[in-house]
Amino acid sequence: MWAIDATQVTTVQDGKIWLFEVLEHWNAEMLGWHVAKRRIRYEAVQALGTAVRQQFGHRTAGAAHGLALRHDHGSNFMVNVFEKQMWFWSVTPSYAFVAEPETRGCIEWLFHTLKSRPFTAASSRPLTTCATPSAPSSPATTPNG
Known part of the structure; x- marks a missing residue:
């Protein structure tokens, strides 16, 4: 199961931006x-x-067959455009409970981590994941990739 969410981040160079993130739910x-100036569908x-x-090597019809995507009831995830694209890739929606962000715990933890400590593209200090809060994540899972 994957999780998707968005958060607003303030940057020095670009001001406020939106970060849309997709995580593997079990290991973060x-x-x-995707980073954007506007939060649109x-x-x-x-x-x-x-x-x-x-993850699947292509974005053709049925590419992600069997995948469940956990998301909240935000407008970006409930609009027709997003739902049709999920259907095209054969992704099954898994709706989080209203007003209970813990049902998307890993992605909420990531956003909390990003906002609670300074992190720059040049930083060598990796982010931590919610699966192992005390252990650093592998370099492949940081935004520096």
Whole structure:
């Protein structure tokens, strides 16, 4: 099962931006992300498409057959465009409980980690994951990739 969510981050150079992130729900591995100035429905599709291509090698019809995607009831994830794209890739929605962010715990933990400590592209200090909060994640799972 994967999880998807978005958060707003303030940067020095670009001001406020939106980060759309897709994670493997059981180990918090970053699978795909998309950064945008605006939070519109197409941006969430971009993050999911990146993850589908990376994990399945293509984004054709039925590419992610059998995959469940946990998401909240945010407008980006409930619009027709996003739902049709999930259907095209054969992704099954797994709706989080309303007002209970812990049902998407790994992605909420990632966003908390990003916002609670300074992190720059040049930083050598890796992020931690929710699966192992005290252990650093592998270099392949950091935004530096």
